[in-house]
Amino acid sequence: MKKILKxxxxxxxxxxxxxxxxxxxxxxxxxxxxxxxxxxVGDSTTYSMSGIAGEVSGAKGVGTTYNLGPGLQFTRxxxxxxxxxxxxxxxxxxxxxxxxxxxxxxxxxxxxxxxSTDDFVTTNFIQADGTIGASAVYQTYADWGSATGEFVTxxxxxxxxxxxxxxxxxxxxxxxxxxxxxxSTVAPNLSFDLDVSSTDSETSGxxxxxxxxLATGSVTTAANRIWVDFETNADSGGFVYxxxxxxxxxxxxxxxxxxxxxxxxxxxxEGYGLRVNxxxxxxxxPLSAVSPYDGATENVGILNTTSRNILSSTxxxxxxxxxxxxxxxAYGLTPSASDYTDTxxxxxxxxx
Numbered sequence: 001m002k003k004i005l006k007x008x009x010x011x012x013x014x015x016x017x018x019x020x021x022x023x024x025x026x027x028x029x030x031x032x033x034x035x036x037x038x039x040x041v042g043d044s045t046t047y048s049m050s051g052i053a054g055e056v057s058g059a060k061g062v063g064t065t066y067n068l069g070p071g072l073q074f075t076r077x078x079x080x081x082x083x084x085x086x087x088x089x090x091x092x093x094x095x096x097x098x099x100x101x102x103x104x105x106x107x108x109x110x111x112x113x114x115x116s117t118d119d120f121v122t123t124n125f126i127q128a129d130g131t132i133g134a135s136a137v138y139q140t141y142a143d144w145g146s147a148t149g150e151f152v153t154x155x156x157x158x159x160x161x162x163x164x165x166x167x168x169x170x171x172x173x174x175x176x177x178x179x180x181x182x183x184s185t186v187a188p189n190l191s192f193d194l195d196v197s198s199t200d201s202e203t204s205g206x207x208x209x210x211x212x213x214l215a216t217g218s219v220t221t222a223a224n225r226i227w228v229d230f231e232t233n234a235d236s237g238g239f240v241y242x243x244x245x246x247x248x249x250x251x252x253x254x255x256x257x258x259x260x261x262x263x264x265x266x267x268x269x270e271g272y273g274l275r276v277n278x279x280x281x282x283x284x285x286p287l288s289a290v291s292p293y294d295g296a297t298e299n300v301g302i303l304n305t306t307s308r309n310i311l312s313s314t315x316x317x318x319x320x321x322x323x324x325x326x327x328x329x330a331y332g333l334t335p336s337a338s339d340y341t342d343t344x345x346x347x348x349x350x351x352x
Contacts, residue, residue: 078173079103081111081165085149086181090284090316091233093157093188093352098126098181099149100165102141109169110138114177115152116162126152126163138168160184190238192348195227200323214330214340219265219298222326225277226346228311230287230320234350237285237313240322241347244303248272249328251337258328258340265329266298272328272342273300276310282319288312289322300327303344310346 081103088096100111113126114136127133128143130153144150155161162182168174196207207226214220232238248260249272260272275296276289288294292301293310301310311322 078109078167078169078175079105080175081105081167081178083179083181084113084163084165086161086163086183088183088185090318091186091189092151092235092316093185093233094155094235095130095151095153096155096161096183096185097149097151098144098163099147100141100144103167105141105167106169107140107142109167110140111144111165111167112136112138113144113152114164114166117156117159119162120164120180130154155185157185158187186233188350188352189231189233190348190350191229191231192240193229194346195229196224197227198224200227200321209326211326211328211340214328214334216330216332216334219327219329222328226274226324226326228320228322228324228346230311230313230322230348231318232313232350233316234352235316236351237315237317238348238350239309239313240311241307241349242274242303242310243305243307243345245305245343245345247304249340249342251335251340253337253339254335256335256337258330258334260303260342262292262300262302264295264297264299265327268329269331270329270334271300273303274310275300275325275327277323277325279311279320279322281313281317281321283317284315285313285317285320287317287320287322293324298327300325303342307347 082101084101085099086096098113100113102109114120114123115126115132116123124132124134125136127137128139130151132152132154152161152163160182161184162180164177164180166175166177194205194207195201195203196209197203209222209224209226211220211222228240230238230240244260247257249258251257258270258272261268262273263271265271265273274293276293279287279289281287288311290309290312292299293308295301301308310324311320313320
């Protein structure tokens, strides 16, 4: 027992004193440093080693069978992600879009996204369902939408938010947060305008639309159309409604009413109604004609005191534009008069 102890002491003393670097035909060790990590690079035909311990920086060693980086930080630390992309792509009032960058981390690395409105004096986290909660939720890059990204929802309008990201792959590998990104919600809005013209142009009210003379037995389409501008950032889009103050084109002089009805005026004796002709939008939506106003040729939808949906969008929409034909038909028993008129009201609403 005493001999073994003496031998150990001699070896330890020798290790502290020897300045020459150990070498053999199979390896070469350039640094005996410990704690701070060696800065020399050992190379052989079977391995390459940069440092043997500690947290240091430097180029990693590359061998024919494996790589070894310099120290504990290299072997345990995930890559710190870069700042995520954070935008408001369609002027949303209650949500913003984020896109993470994988930052070279493996596919099983998981990310947590912190969010704040007060420069992280108060920190919350984006949850798996896109809402905000107090606890950090970790998901893979794929679960957070990959390069497409996702929306964080339930936000306050007219507010600036900041987000930052951290990542972990295995135990002891969680990184510091990335740099911050910011984006702002806007106020809820709805834009609505009418024009009356034969072409797609902007006009000013008050609006009137004339048929001229209704030829007996044929359908007359007013030369001017009703043009509708519609735009909203409401999440669920919105609607355009139309109604009349009566039941059709009414003459006090006759007196008589050409009653409005949903019908094919080509085959009806007489009638009066509307048909949506064109619908477009710049983004979002889409804007669509609603039955019974979405027919073709001489098919029209009814116009009376009941408010009916004529145009709709199920999502936020930008630059919505529609044109509407106004059509009427008289027949041999329709009394002649010069004062057949109707007053039409068009309104719009958003579904926030």
